[in-house]
Amino acid sequence: MPELPEVETTRRGLTPFVVGRAVSRVIVRERRLRWPVPRTLAQSMAQTTVKSLTRRGKYLLWECVGASPGRTGFLLSHLGMSGTLQTVSARTPLLKHDHLDIVFSDANIIRFNDPRRFGAMLWINGTETKHPLLDALGPEPLTDAFDGKHLYSASRGRTVSVKEFIMNGHIVVGVGNIYASEALFRAGINPQTAAGRISHLRYQRLADAIKATLAAAIDAGGSSLKDYFRADGTSGYFQNETRVYDREGQACVVCGSSIKSLRQGQRSTFFCPRCQH
DNA sequence: CGAGAGTCCTGAAGGC
DNA sequence: TGCCTTCAGGACTCTC
Numbered sequence: 001m002p003e004l005p006e007v008e009t010t011r012r013g014l015t016p017f018v019v020g021r022a023v024s025r026v027i028v029r030e031r032r033l034r035w036p037v038p039r040t041l042a043q044s045m046a047q048t049t050v051k052s053l054t055r056r057g058k059y060l061l062w063e064c065v066g067a068s069p070g071r072t073g074f075l076l077s078h079l080g081m082s083g084t085l086q087t088v089s090a091r092t093p094l095l096k097h098d099h100l101d102i103v104f105s106d107a108n109i110i111r112f113n114d115p116r117r118f119g120a121m122l123w124i125n126g127t128e129t130k131h132p133l134l135d136a137l138g139p140e141p142l143t144d145a146f147d148g149k150h151l152y153s154a155s156r157g158r159t160v161s162v163k164e165f166i167m168n169g170h171i172v173v174g175v176g177n178i179y180a181s182e183a184l185f186r187a188g189i190n191p192q193t194a195a196g197r198i199s200h201l202r203y204q205r206l207a208d209a210i211k212a213t214l215a216a217a218i219d220a221g222g223s224s225l226k227d228y229f230r231a232d233g234t235s236g237y238f239q240n241e242t243r244v245y246d247r248e249g250q251a252c253v254v255c256g257s258s259i260k261s262l263r264q265g266q267r268s269t270f271f272c273p274r275c276q277h
Numbered sequence: 278c279g280a281g282a283g284t285c286c287t288g289a290a291g292g293c
Numbered sequence: 294t295g296c297c298t299t300c301a302g303g304a305c306t307c308t309c
Binding site for chain 2: 294296297298299300301303304305306307308309
C-alpha cells in the first residue's frame with residue numbers, strides 16, 4: 001500500500017491521536033521486521049509525550065520527549081510494502097501480523113500491522129534526527145529544493161533508466177513504483193530512456209509531473225481520510241487515479257493506444273508507447 | 278563511484 | 294481440491 005501519498009495520509013490521520021499525547025507503554029510482539037526492533041525501544045518511548053509527527057520520504061519521525069532530558073528521542077517508522085498504522089482500542093481483537101502497539105494514556109492505541117515485515121520500527125536517541133537511513137536521502141519532491149535542475153545535474157553520466165533513476169531515494173525521496181510510471185506518463189517520457197540523456201527542459205517537465213502526481217494522490221488520500229480508521233482501512237483510492245499503472249492492454253486515456261508493460265529492475269513498468277518518447 | 282542482482286517475508290492469484 | 298510458480302505499493306546490501 002504505501003507510497004509517499006499513503007505515508008503522508010497516514011501521518012495526517014494519526015496526528016490528532018498522537019501529537020501532544022502521552023505514551024504509557026509500547027508492546028512489541030514481533031521483533032523481526034526489516035531490522036530487529038531494538039530491545040530498548042519500548043522502554044525508551046514509554047512515559048514520553050509525542051511532540052511532533054513528521055515525514056521524511058516514506059519514514060515517519062515521532063518526536064518523543066520525556067520528563068528528563070535523557071529520555072528524549074525519535075521513533076523512526078517505515079511501513080515497507082505492506083505495513084499499516086491504525087488507531088484501535090483495547091477491545092479491538094488482535095489480528096495476524098499485529099506486531100507492535102503504542103498505548104497512549106487516553107486509552108487510544110496505535111497498532112502496527114505488517115504481513116511481509118519489510119517495515120521498520122527504530123529508535124533514535126537524543127534531540128536530533130540523525131540516522132544512517134536518513135543521511136543520504138534526496139530532497140523532498142514537494143519542496144522547492146526539488147526541481148528539473150536538480151534532476152538534470154544529478155543525472156549527468158548516468159546510464160540507468162530514468163524510471164529507476166527517479167525511484168532512487170538518494171536522488172529524490174518518495175517516488176514509488178506506481179507514481180514513477182504515472183509521472184513519466186504525465187511528462188511524456190519513455191521510462192527506458194537513459195537518465196543521462198534527458199534534457200534540462202524535459203527534466204523540468206518531469207519534476208513538475210512528479211509534484212502534480214504526488215499532490216493529486218495526497219489530495220485523493222485526504223478525501224478518503226474519513227475512511228482511514230475503519231477496521232478494514234485500506235481502500236485504494238488511486239485505482240481511479242492511475243492512467244497507466246496496471247492498465248496493460250487498455251486504451252491510453254490520451255491517444256487510445258494500447259498501454260504496454262515491461263520489467264525494470266525486477267519491478268513492473270507501464271507506459272504508452274505513443275505518448276512517451 | 279555506478280549498475281545490476283539478491284535479499285528479507287507473507288499472501289493472493291493463476292496455471293495445471 | 295491441492296501443488297507449484299509468479300507477483301505485489303520498498304529499499305538496503307552485496308558483487309563486479
